[in-house]
Amino acid sequence: MSNSPTDPGSARGGRPTSSDVAQRAGVSRTAVSFAYNDPAKISTATRDRIMAAADELGYTPDPLARMLKHRKTGTLGLLLPQDIAQVMQNPYYAQFITGIGHVCEREGMTLLLCPPLRNSMLKAIPYAAVDGFIVTGLEADRGEVAELRRRKIPFVLVDSEPVTDVPSVEADDDKGGYDLVRHILELGHTRIAFLIFESGPDQPNLGYRGPLKRRFAGAERALAEQDLSLTSAGVVTVEAPCTRSGGYTATLDLMAGQAPPTAIVAFSDIMAVGALDALKSLNLPVPAAVSVVGYDDQPEAEWTQPRLTTIRQPIEAKGRLAGDFLVAAIRGESQHPRQLLHGALVVRDSSGQAPPT
Amino acid sequence: MSNSPTDPGSARGGRPTSSDVAQRAGVSRTAVSFAYNDPAKISTATRDRIMAAADELGYTPDPLARMLKHRKTGTLGLLLPQDIAQVMQNPYYAQFITGIGHVCEREGMTLLLCPPLRNSMLKAIPYAAVDGFIVTGLEADRGEVAELRRRKIPFVLVDSEPVTDVPSVEADDDKGGYDLVRHILELGHTRIAFLIFESGPDQPNLGYRGPLKRRFAGAERALAEQDLSLTSAGVVTVEAPCTRSGGYTATLDLMAGQAPPTAIVAFSDIMAVGALDALKSLNLPVPAAVSVVGYDDQPEAEWTQPRLTTIRQPIEAKGRLAGDFLVAAIRGESQHPRQLLHGALVVRDSSGQAPPT
């Protein structure tokens, strides 16, 4: 109605379009577009007139229309396995996103956080206006990955099983788990508790997956060398939320049991810090009575009392590489780069000889 | 070329469009659209045929085109005053984003992180495909806010000066600063060091702004009640990066000076924790020799040794409210809601009587 040929929109309630500006400035829409994108193509006078009109009308080119035309959005998508709130609570993700952030800065791009939609990562994919996805916490055989493949949209896999036909960034979690447990075993411990983070409601009872699965695989190898296993007497595994208080509570429970562990292997620094808190509150000296080790080497690990033995993992580098690979894939530059990131055992003061029995 | 009327795109290198699917299924583009958006309008047989064709072609509706047509993106924009990497390092933002995340989950929306583009927040605005912005760390008189107003795009201001014609979420930082300093003064301290975070390169030498400015205003009121001021002998202010090690290093410097402070007022918990570290390494008992107080009441504050006296600030609630206000504004529901969030002094163990002189 108000959209008749004679009134191309200026009377509508909505925001002004390039037609409105063109009309007001007495030029074509082409000229308006040039004023913003290629000022050399029009005279200065025309440009000034257009900009003045745009200013009066409160016009700015619609980013959506621009993106549709250019077939690019200038944004990287991060497909998340959990809600934004949960992710932000996890220092691991904060570091990972920091790494991606460096790439965004360099490329002048924005970052879209894409949490599951109605509990489904799959459903979140088609609604994201991005040039490509970074996918974390997903095995390559999941439906989401197949969907991404099918849509031929650039993406990179982080922390999945090794795959060869997709850009991917992996960490040697198997080796990390092995090194950590071997260190503990060399100190003479045999009563060992594994303190792990809950897998999340998304994938219940599927057994451990992803990095956790690989860390356990490494742990089992180390145990096997001493004729032990995850099911040996004295070896236990407890799950808790991936937070400091999660580690605290779980450790309190653990130490209240009979034949409590002499070593606690937490697969997350933040949980290890909680374990340290619990042992302090129980007046159990670390590492004299109980050893505690973590995973990730978060900054906190250096500040705890005693300082935490842990596996250093280059989380930020992981994010940065994932971003680099994605940008390359978007540009069609690289084929299927893969990078395996190495961790390292960092021995500090929280692990020591097993107490005599 | 390959785009001739007889070949609507299926032979192109790019992704398939609804035309390709329509052609393959022998229906119109309308039918394809209905298959996705309103299946009741076509027969089951037709729908199946369409979906099969879509599957073979790897088709999914282009989110950009959809958004352009619907005039909504389903994403909230967070306009950041710093790069993503810096923001993610700051636990304040992690909590704030957590709050927004709850809203995203409830609404099924995504969150776009919009860092400055070429060092300019202003330049970042026109490139963001969002339904509205949450703007943090900006005074209402800044150009960015004027630009947002001009474009008539929904937005909410967080931690700005009070404004009435825009949805906003504020915290009573003035009262926080007052309460904190009054607490310290009541304990008899007169040699006081303020430990504050650097303002960032974006706004150099403009004096303190935003929450920092208001906290200082409150602090000055409290000082004035004791005939002191920020420039009194014994009262100093030092700036450092808003990190644990920033607080650590600054405190070491502070205590090495002559007439070192007996109270350290950090306007950030994370810096206060660093101060605690430094005092421990100097063997200065807290609070017997030196009192330390923080701001924010991050989870860490309860875990430090000794536990930290601080101002509790509902950061997550701040994010949640900002999200709620923005969603309401996008829907055109609310006018200009404002919410002032209250903090509270939480006295724990890190503050005590000033040592006798």
Next chain:
DNA sequence: CTGAAAGCGCTTACAG
């Protein structure tokens, strides 16, 4: 139940 047509707001060869 299905299709031709207009339109979301922009950009970019192309012709003048």
Next chain:
DNA sequence: CTGAAAGCGCTTACAG
């Protein structure tokens, strides 16, 4: 230096 036209890929009244 400027403008008419086609097109990015979709959706949605409208007419059948």
